Amino acid sequence: MNPHASFDLLSCISDFAVCINAHGVIEQASKPSQAFLQLPVELLQESIELFIQPEDMAMFVEVREKAKQSGEKQTFICRLLRQRVLPVWVDCYMHALPEDKYLIAAFDATHWKDSESRLVYLSTHDALTGLPGKVLLDDRIAMNIQTAQREKNVLSLIVLSLDGYRKINDLLGHCIGDELIKAVAERLQNCVRRSDTVARVSDDEFSMIMLSAGRENIELIARKILAAMQRSFRIGEHTLHISASLGVSMYPEHGEDASLLYRNAEMAMYRAKAQGKNYWKVYSDQVDDTERSDLSLESAMYEGIENGEFMLHYQPIFCTQTGQLKGAEALMRWQNPSRGFVSPMKFIPLAENSGLIKILGAWALRSACYQAKQWQESGLKDFYISVNVSPRQFVQEDFLDMIHKALNESGLLPGNLMLEITEGVLMENPQRSGAVLTQLHVAGVKIAIDDFGTGYSSLAYLKRFPLSVLKIDKSFVDDVVNSAEDMAIVGTILSLAEGLNLLVVAEGVENDAQLGFLRQEGCNLVQGYLTGRPVHSDAFKEKYMAELAKRITF
Numbered sequence: 001m002n003p004h005a006s007f008d009l010l011s012c013i014s015d016f017a018v019c020i021n022a023h024g025v026i027e028q029a030s031k032p033s034q035a036f037l038q039l040p041v042e043l044l045q046e047s048i049e050l051f052i053q054p055e056d057m058a059m060f061v062e063v064r065e066k067a068k069q070s071g072e073k074q075t076f077i078c079r080l081l082r083q084r085v086l087p088v089w090v091d092c093y094m095h096a097l098p099e100d101k102y103l104i105a106a107f108d109a110t111h112w113k114d115s116e117s118r119l120v121y122l123s124t125h126d127a128l129t130g131l132p133g134k135v136l137l138d139d140r141i142a143m144n145i146q147t148a149q150r151e152k153n154v155l156s157l158i159v160l161s162l163d164g165y166r167k168i169n170d171l172l173g174h175c176i177g178d179e180l181i182k183a184v185a186e187r188l189q190n191c192v193r194r195s196d197t198v199a200r201v202s203d204d205e206f207s208m209i210m211l212s213a214g215r216e217n218i219e220l221i222a223r224k225i226l227a228a229m230q231r232s233f234r235i236g237e238h239t240l241h242i243s244a245s246l247g248v249s250m251y252p253e254h255g256e257d258a259s260l261l262y263r264n265a266e267m268a269m270y271r272a273k274a275q276g277k278n279y280w281k282v283y284s285d286q287v288d289d290t291e292r293s294d295l296s297l298e299s300a301m302y303e304g305i306e307n308g309e310f311m312l313h314y315q316p317i318f319c320t321q322t323g324q325l326k327g328a329e330a331l332m333r334w335q336n337p338s339r340g341f342v343s344p345m346k347f348i349p350l351a352e353n354s355g356l357i358k359i360l361g362a363w364a365l366r367s368a369c370y371q372a373k374q375w376q377e378s379g380l381k382d383f384y385i386s387v388n389v390s391p392r393q394f395v396q397e398d399f400l401d402m403i404h405k406a407l408n409e410s411g412l413l414p415g416n417l418m419l420e421i422t423e424g425v426l427m428e429n430p431q432r433s434g435a436v437l438t439q440l441h442v443a444g445v446k447i448a449i450d451d452f453g454t455g456y457s458s459l460a461y462l463k464r465f466p467l468s469v470l471k472i473d474k475s476f477v478d479d480v481v482n483s484a485e486d487m488a489i490v491g492t493i494l495s496l497a498e499g500l501n502l503l504v505v506a507e508g509v510e511n512d513a514q515l516g517f518l519r520q521e522g523c524n525l526v527q528g529y530l531t532g533r534p535v536h537s538d539a540f541k542e543k544y545m546a547e548l549a550k551r552i553t554f
Helices: 002-011 033-034 053-070 109-124 134-151 163-173 173-193 213-232 260-275 289-307 344-354 357-377 399-411 423-428 430-443 484-499 514-522 535-545
Strands: 016-020 026-027 074-082 086-097 101-108 156-161 197-202 205-211 231-236 238-240 243-250 279-282 310-317 326-335 339-341 384-388 417-422 446-452 468-471 501-507
Touching: 002 101, 002 535, 016 033, 026 033, 026 310, 033 163, 053 074, 053 086, 053 101, 053 163, 086 109, 086 468, 109 134, 134 197, 134 205, 134 260, 156 213, 156 260, 163 430, 163 446, 173 205, 173 231, 173 339, 213 423, 243 260, 260 279, 289 326, 289 344, 289 357, 310 357, 310 535, 326 344, 326 357, 339 344, 339 446, 344 357, 344 501, 357 384, 357 399, 357 535, 384 423, 399 417, 399 430, 423 446, 430 446, 430 501, 446 514, 468 484, 484 514, 501 535
Parallel strands: 243 279, 326 384, 384 417, 417 446, 446 468, 468 501
Antiparallel strands: 016 026, 016 101, 074 086, 086 101, 156 205, 156 243, 197 205, 231 238, 310 326, 326 339
């Protein structure tokens, strides 16, 4: 193509077009070029170097050499200088011309670079809080490790998980949840120095990098953060309360690279969470006595499942007014050959954390359904069986299939199965819980709220979910005869249940005075040591089947 024709064409369509000689002197310039660079005089006979960002000149020289050697068009991005000082990004094209001359055309790329910068920012920062995200956090950890190495300094990394955020987000909606997260981010930034990094790495997880913060002051920092999280948050019309679990790792003691340091801080956080809410823990590669014991017990549980060491005991449930046997609660027990009787208070939480509860829970449900069917065939026609549902079981995708399979295989009618679920489990995801409970209700399965009054504080779900029974927790029954507060609580629960057409079972009835009060207040059903301890199926049959549907005198 004719060089002059090329220049004329590019002059018409580009923001900047010049022709330079071998020394970089501008011999031709399009009319828009002067306006684009906002110059009062023409560019002719000026050096192109005066209008290129100094940091980009080496690249410019390299591109010019490639154009000369290859004879092909070269494309590149650089910064031209408006008014000789203000850099502006441009897309450039360079053509080698005869006589060692070069045609350069440029197009304004400011908007493109702004978009690119925005994309880079969004890929490295949390869009909601503006804090660094996980990618940038890893980079910052690596940079701080290099600084700590160079200065022979220490570095602390904190991983923080919010306790209770997901429940708030599910119940009050994402708008409230987002505002809470922004408030949390602001408080965390106020807890550390301006030079420290605060990052958001997932929905309810944050991380902090602190250079020069070692063991001597990490406790003060951790407690300051926990205290800040415990203070109430005012979001719109809501006063919200959450807490946090913190894990800490330190360079170089707990790792010399970003990945290991973060993994160890996260492990410490999970250990803190396992000890309860509002707790912090420094990473240790030593397994403490509790963890060693749990590991040993978990191993024994696997063997116990294979060896058939687990069994069900059944505690009878009676009509408070007539004394008639109405049903039984199936309770899991473990008799280990070397450990003897292992308390459910010990192995149930461990099974829940390890995931073994899925296996044990399915077995317990199936076994209880079969046992209840056998007792019905022996004469207890209206007898129902009550089975506890663990948090892990309830969120299983095949939970409903597991229920239907146990009923179909055992032949037990759905109306004779009651599932006991705690308030907290239902409120983890109210929308899903409502859908699952509705399907169970339609199938005929009864739902009982276990430990009623000890969990979630709102009663709105009583109207929302298709429930059948409320179970008054033992803690309210223990001192109901002597405590005006417990009397009032139990009375309120009974009145509430009556208004909602729900039955009430009182747990932990241990003496005649408690039974007398409950009977007088109109409680429907009772269970406890007074009316019958949990026993093996053989002992249950021997003790209660002889009575069949007879009334029992308490």
